[in-house]
Amino acid sequence: MNAPDFYEMFTLPEGVKKVAVQLDPKQPNTAIFEVQKEDHTLGNILTKRLLKDKRVLFSGYQVPHPLEHKILIRVQTTDEVSPIEAVRDSISALLVELSNIRSKFEFDLARAKAEQEAMGTTEGAGPGAEHRHIYPKDSGADPTLDVNVDVDF
Numbered sequence: 001m002n003a004p005d006f007y008e009m010f011t012l013p014e015g016v017k018k019v020a021v022q023l024d025p026k027q028p029n030t031a032i033f034e035v036q037k038e039d040h041t042l043g044n045i046l047t048k049r050l051l052k053d054k055r056v057l058f059s060g061y062q063v064p065h066p067l068e069h070k071i072l073i074r075v076q077t078t079d080e081v082s083p084i085e086a087v088r089d090s091i092s093a094l095l096v097e098l099s100n101i102r103s104k105f106e107f108d109l110a111r112a113k114a115e116q117e118a119m120g121t122t123e124g125a126g127p128g129a130e131h132r133h134i135y136p137k138d139s140g141a142d143p144t145l146d147v148n149v150d151v152d153f
Contacts, residue, residue, distance in 0.1 A: 002067075009069045010037050021084060030058075030076040031083035039063060043071040049090040055081045 012018060016036055024030040035042065043061035050059035058076040075083040 012037055023083075024074075027076060029079060029083060030074065033073040033075065033083075033087060034070060035073065036070045038071050039069065040071075043073060045094065046087070046090060047073060049094050050075060050086060053086055053090060056086050 018036055020034045022032045022034070024032060040063065043063070047059045047061050050056045055078050056075060057078060058074065061071050061073040063071055073087075075086055077083050077086050081089075
């Protein structure tokens with residue numbers, strides 16, 4: 001089989017940097033960030049966040065090849081800020097935004113559990129309940145494919 005081993009999708013080889021930055025000599029205030037072991041998930045969210053910054057003129061990403069687990073993010077900024085600073089600012093803003101989403105989710109989850117307990121219903125409560133999902137009838141979703149993943153922000 002020509003496909004690389006599964007672990008190669010997320011294991012960084014020894015001596016390889018997670019992020020390499022190359023300034024573009026042909027374009028002012030432009031840099032290309034090569035991010036190893038990442039895909040569309042990070043590329044899309046980061047470029048969209050960068051585009052919200054008024055100091056960023058251009059932001060885009062590409063996956064060079066489906067079997068290469070890396071993304072290239074191109075960023076061009078105004079003279080007010082360097083591309084590296086713009087990326088750092090966007091990452092910081094994303095961390096705050098994701099933290100807010102997580103806090104709101106945890107608050108709403110606790111409130112929903114409290115409402116369930118107050119109503120005297122125990123369906124969905126108990127060990128492992130936080131990993132149970134309700135699928136709409138005839139949605140085509142397969143609950144056997146549900147995967148529990150603990151993510152630490």
